[in-house]
Amino acid sequence: MQLSVNDELHDLDDAAVDPAMPLLWVLRDVLNLTGTKFGCGVAACGACTVLVDGAALRSCVTPLAAVAGKRVTTIEALGTTTRPHPLQTAWIAHQVPQCGYCQSGMLMAAAALLATHPVPTDADIEAAVTNLCRCGTYPRIRAAIHSAATAMRSVGPGGARG
Amino acid sequence: MRRRTLLLGGLSGLGGAAALVVGWGVLPPRSRLGQADTLPIEQGTVGLNGWIAIGDDGGAILAMNRSEMGQGVHTALAMLVAEELDLPLARVRLVQAEPDRLYGNVAMFVDSLPFHPRDTEPGQQTLAMRASEWVVSKLARELGINATGGSSSVVDAWDVLRLAAATARAQLLGAASLAWHLPVDELQVEHGVIAHLSGPRGHYGLFARAAAALPPGDVHLKPASARTLIGTSAPRIDLPGKVDGSARFGADVRLPEQCFAVVRHGPVLGAGIGTVDAGETLRLAGVERVVRLGSYGGSSPAVAVVGRSYWHALRGARALQVDWQAPPTGTPSSAAIEAALQAAVSGTAGGTAGAASAASAASGSDRGKVFYDIGDPAGVMARDRPGTRLVEQRYRAPYLAHAAMEPINCTARVAAGRVDVWVPTQVPGAARALAARVAGVAEDAVTVHLTLLGGGFGRRLEVDVVGQAVRIALETGGRPVQLTWPREEDITHDFYRPAAAALMQARVDADGLPLAWRLTSAGDAITPRWIERALPALTAPIDTPDKTTSEGLFDQPYRVPHQRVAHVATRSGVPVGYWRSVGHSYNAFFLECFVDELAGEAQRDPVAYRLALLQGAPRHAAVLRLAAEKAGWPGFGAAAPLPLPLPNGTARGVALHESFGSIVAQVVEVQLGSDGRPRVRRVVAAADIGTVVNPGIVAQQIESGVVDGLSAALHGRIDIVDGAVQQTNFPNHPILTLAETPVIETYLVASSLPPGGVGEIGTPPIAPAVANALFVLTGQRVRALPLVV
Numbered sequence: 016m017q018l019s020v021n022d023e024l025h026d027l028d029d030a031a032v033d034p035a036m037p038l039l040w041v042l043r044d045v046l047n048l049t050g051t052k053f054g055c056g057v058a059a060c061g062a063c064t065v066l067v068d069g070a071a072l073r074s075c076v077t078p079l080a081a082v083a084g085k086r087v088t089t090i091e092a093l094g095t096t097t098r099p100h101p102l103q104t105a106w107i108a109h110q111v112p113q114c115g116y117c118q119s120g121m122l123m124a125a126a127a128l129l130a131t132h133p134v135p136t137d138a139d140i141e142a143a144v145t146n147l148c149r150c151g152t153y154p155r156i157r158a159a160i161h162s163a164a165t166a167m168r169s170v171g172p173g174g175a176r177g
Numbered sequence: 178m179r180r181r182t183l184l185l186g187g188l189s190g191l192g193g194a195a196a197l198v199v200g201w202g203v204l205p206p207r208s209r210l211g212q213a214d215t216l217p218i219e220q221g222t223v224g225l226n227g228w229i230a231i232g233d234d235g236g237a238i239l240a241m242n243r244s245e246m247g248q249g250v251h252t253a254l255a256m257l258v259a260e261e262l263d264l265p266l267a268r269v270r271l272v273q274a275e276p277d278r279l280y281g282n283v284a285m286f287v288d289s290l291p292f293h294p295r296d297t298e299p300g301q302q303t304l305a306m307r308a309s310e311w312v313v314s315k316l317a318r319e320l321g322i323n324a325t326g327g328s329s330s331v332v333d334a335w336d337v338l339r340l341a342a343a344t345a346r347a348q349l350l351g352a353a354s355l356a357w358h359l360p361v362d363e364l365q366v367e368h369g370v371i372a373h374l375s376g377p378r379g380h381y382g383l384f385a386r387a388a389a390a391l392p393p394g395d396v397h398l399k400p401a402s403a404r405t406l407i408g409t410s411a412p413r414i415d416l417p418g419k420v421d422g423s424a425r426f427g428a429d430v431r432l433p434e435q436c437f438a439v440v441r442h443g444p445v446l447g448a449g450i451g452t453v454d455a456g457e458t459l460r461l462a463g464v465e466r467v468v469r470l471g472s473y474g475g476s477s478p479a480v481a482v483v484g485r486s487y488w489h490a491l492r493g494a495r496a497l498q499v500d501w502q503a504p505p506t507g508t509p510s511s512a513a514i515e516a517a518l519q520a521a522v523s524g525t526a527g528g529t530a531g532a533a534s535a536a537s538a539a540s541g542s543d544r545g546k547v548f549y550d551i552g553d554p555a556g557v558m559a560r561d562r563p564g565t566r567l568v569e570q571r572y573r574a575p576y577l578a579h580a581a582m583e584p585i586n587c588t589a590r591v592a593a594g595r596v597d598v599w600v601p602t603q604v605p606g607a608a609r610a611l612a613a614r615v616a617g618v619a620e621d622a623v624t625v626h627l628t629l630l631g632g633g634f635g636r637r638l639e640v641d642v643v644g645q646a647v648r649i650a651l652e653t654g655g656r657p658v659q660l661t662w663p664r665e666e667d668i669t670h671d672f673y674r675p676a677a678a679a680l681m682q683a684r685v686d687a688d689g690l691p692l693a694w695r696l697t698s699a700g701d702a703i704t705p706r707w708i709e710r711a712l713p714a715l716t717a718p719i720d721t722p723d724k725t726t727s728e729g730l731f732d733q734p735y736r737v738p739h740q741r742v743a744h745v746a747t748r749s750g751v752p753v754g755y756w757r758s759v760g761h762s763y764n765a766f767f768l769e770c771f772v773d774e775l776a777g778e779a780q781r782d783p784v785a786y787r788l789a790l791l792q793g794a795p796r797h798a799a800v801l802r803l804a805a806e807k808a809g810w811p812g813f814g815a816a817a818p819l820p821l822p823l824p825n826g827t828a829r830g831v832a833l834h835e836s837f838g839s840i841v842a843q844v845v846e847v848q849l850g851s852d853g854r855p856r857v858r859r860v861v862a863a864a865d866i867g868t869v870v871n872p873g874i875v876a877q878q879i880e881s882g883v884v885d886g887l888s889a890a891l892h893g894r895i896d897i898v899d900g901a902v903q904q905t906n907f908p909n910h911p912i913l914t915l916a917e918t919p920v921i922e923t924y925l926v927a928s929s930l931p932p933g934g935v936g937e938i939g940t941p942p943i944a945p946a947v948a949n950a951l952f953v954l955t956g957q958r959v960r961a962l963p964l965v966v
Contacts, residue, residue, distance in 0.1 A: 030462075030463075031463075031485060031486070033462065033463075033488075036486070036488050036489075037488060040486050040487055040488035043429075043486075043487070044437060044485075044486035044487055044488070045486065047431045049422075049425070049428070049429035049431065050421075050422025050423070051422075052426075052428070052582075052583070052631075053428065053487070053584060053661070054582050054583075054584070054664070055664045055906055055907050056491075056663060056664055056906075057664075057906055057907070057908065059906060059907035059908050060582070060907055062582060089422070090421070090422035091421070091422045091423075093421075093422075094421070096421070099420075099421070103420045103421065106416075106420045107412065107416055107417065107420060110410075110412060110413060110416065110873055110877065111416075111420075112247075112415075112416050112419040112420060113247030113248070113249070113877055113881055114246055114247030114581075114582065114583070114629070114630060114631050114632045114633075115247065115415070115416070115418075115419030115420075115424050115426075115629070115631070116426060116581075116582040116583045116631030116632060117582050117631075118419050118420060119422050122420065140915070141914075141915055141916035144915055145914060145915070145916075146915075147582070147907060147912055147914065148582065148884075148915075149580065149581055149582050149632050149634070149885065149888075149912065150247045150582075150632060150881050150884075150885075151880045151881035151882070151883065151884025151885060151918075152880075152881075153884065153913075153914075153915040153918040154880060154918060154919075154920065154921055155877075155880075156915060157915065
């Protein structure tokens with residue numbers, strides 16, 4: 016079976032995977048992409064959030080078969096060191112993470128939100144970012160999403176992130 | 178070992194030892210500088226003492242002896258070193274400290290002594306107290322228990338790391354002075370480059386070898402006025418990896434040939450294992466083997482399934498047929514335990530809450546270990562003088578789970594007589610000791626690789642998962658195995674914050690101020706149980722009094738001339754452990770709700786009432802005033818009226834609490850939602866934490882403590898029925914969401930006192946502040962957690 020992750024096509028060893036195997040474990044335990052996290056296994060916490068064809072999905076309940084032929088994007092490809100995503104820049108500016116474990120999922124959920132809501136209200140944020148955090152980073156997440164949205168709007172047509 | 182145990186147990190009767198004490202109450206920092214040979218050996222670095230080495234490039238390497246679980250300790254401790262070395266923060270690199278007692282935590286153990294903070298201020302201590310502190314700090318240094326917890330990392334490191342860095346700096350300057358034949362006090366350092374006005378310059382790396390051979394000479398710590406880094410909100414050094422997915426938690430360890438394991442514990446706490454039918458499991462693709470596990474570090478027995486991925490192992494675990502057996506310790510139920518706790522605080526045999534009466538006030542609750550006893554509380558409570566009144570209320574708090582976002586996990590490999598363990602832990606030394614025991618090797622054959630922690634909150638003070646993982650690793654032919662607990666196992670087999678109850682009794686005068694109070698709490702003592710699990714060599718033959726049971730009640734600043742504060746330690750049979758802020762997590766609710774009730778009965782504004790009780794406690798009064806001012810509290814002079822809801826249906830509540838050497842006041846603004854449930858809109862927190870190392874990190878921790886405490890206040894409960902924990906995963910164990918999170922503002926008092934603790938202090942005040950606001954909104958006092966209107 017083949018799987019496209021971060022614009023790279025992977026040939027998955029049939030013995031290592033199963034069509035029913037949640038995408039999360041293919042990413043973490045087969046492809047060793049450990050940026051996407053396991054938090055609950057029942058899609059309640061969002062630590063496993065990835066983008067599939069640009070939309071946020073909780074990968075712990077998404078079977079491998081459901082993402083065949085689709086583009087999976089994980090935190091590792093949200094930005095690069097030289098060109099971080101504006102959310103990543105805002106996350107540092109607002110010193111958002113504490114333990115950091117939930118943050119990959121938070122960032123992916125926020126990225127999906129900004130792709131469809133470039134001027135999100137607090138209510139939009141609350142509806143889209145239902146990920147759980149035990150360290151209390153929520154107020155800074157709200158502020159950082161607003162900052163990133165502003166930064167993305169202020170970039171001209173040639174420089175906006177796709 | 179037995180002598181040490183008896184010494185710890187006998188601290189309360191320390192008269193004879195007082196004669197031995199000369200000088201200080203705690204150890205001089207210089208005695209904890211250590212030798213360079215405890216540093217890991219690295220090419221191109223020169224160790225100058227037990228903490229600091231200098232690299233070829235002139236940067237510093239710091240032996241990091243504390244676990245980063247989100248509290249910012251890596252950054253804060255690196256800042257102490259960067260400051261005294263005059264190096265940019267980015268030039269301080271961290272390496273995991275070796276397992277040496279040099280890196281043990283002294284402050285955390287000194288803080289476990291049951292003394293009132295007012296009595297331990299310099300000049301206030303009795304000789305017996307100073308002797309106790311000296312003995313405990315010396316013992317703590319000798320035992321060298323490396324633990325991250327108790328909001329103690331900066332407190333413990335403050336003098337030691339600054340002195341280690343200043344000493345290294347003095348040696349480096351001495352070496353430069355000798356090399357250049359120039360007086361040392363004419364040399365300057367900027368960004369780790371030593372220079373003289375006449376021209377010579379060189380970075381630290383050029384002088385490190387010579388410096389290591391020099392005695393330090395005159396060592397001076399920078400005065401506060403000269404600091405350029407400490408006191409600034411330097412960006413945290415661990416954040417870049419946490420926003421790009423590269424940060425490696427325990428669960429992210431990936432080693433060649435690694436296999437994955439999952440455990441299943443029984444349906445009730447402590448259930449034993451009879452027969453295991455693994456037939457179906459072993460037929461499933463990707464399953465390697467099944468391993469029966471006993472109890473390690475207090476865990477319930479379990480069955481582990483090893484497979485090629487977490488999912489394969491989980492699928493296998495779900496297919497196991499296990500004949501679980503009744504636990505030898507019984508099957509407790511939280512409802513019965515809570516009733517028993519009410520009886521315990523009353524000193525009655527019955528279990529009904531209605532047992533409170535004038536008779537009980539008079540003879541009163543004389544149960545429990547007394548942690549604070551001043552004046553004549555029994556006499557004043559019993560004497561029904563005209564103009565005085567008795568006030569009595571009961572409070573309770575439930576069991577709580579930790580539910581850190583990173584699941585419980587440990588990776589272990591046993592090969593060629595060596596054991597390697599990769600684990601997110603707050604206690605690497607205890608992890609090492611248990612790993613050695615389970616594998617049957619000496620401790621120096623074990624290496625613990627400390628990872629980042631996806632939250633600790635006290636759960637990772639336990640080493641149960643280490644024992645389990647090493648036991649499994651004995652079966653995997655030298656291959657590393659990563660054990661991860663499913664979330665359900667975490668929530669149903671935790672070491673819970675104990676359920677607690679309190680009977681609060683006061684005799685108030687004509688102005689409604691307490692002349693006397695008798696505060697009796699009840700609940701399990703954690704420390705003797707934790708020692709049994711994590712430091713078994715220190716297990717005492719009987720439980721010694723655990724200060725954490727009464728902290729938050731006996732150690733608060735209110736001036737009440739007659740007090741009896743006691744705790745009845747119970748043994749419920751439920752596994753209990755440290756949960757963020759420990760005893761403060763329930764006692765602050767009990768006390769700050771009771772004080773608020775007394776204010777209400779006295780028809781006094783809650784802030785003004787508290788200020789009236791803070792005579793002689795100016796720091797606490799200042800913190801309370803700061804929070805009230807910033808929150809726009811309408812007025813808290815002596816004649817201030819009772820608070821009313823604001824026109825938009827918001828009410829304010831207040832709480833003040835001292836914990837871990839710091840003082841916090843919180844004012845909350847609460848509304849009732851259309852569903853009748855409380856919605857907290859704003860929290861204004863003021864704190865006096867002594868010297869502030871990094872205000873940005875402190876604000877983060879206050880926010881963190883508030884959200885944690887608010888989550889518990891609104892949602893936190895663990896129900897146990899016949900030994901079975903009813904909550905299993907986030908859907909039926911809700912935690913606070915972003916949508917429920919208030920605006921949180923933090924204001925810090927400027928101080929030159931040494932730093933107090935920060936990690937846990939935001940948690941205790943929030944639940945009572947919200948309960949006190951709810952009273953203004955509804956006219957009802959809520960005296961139980963979680964808050965239900």
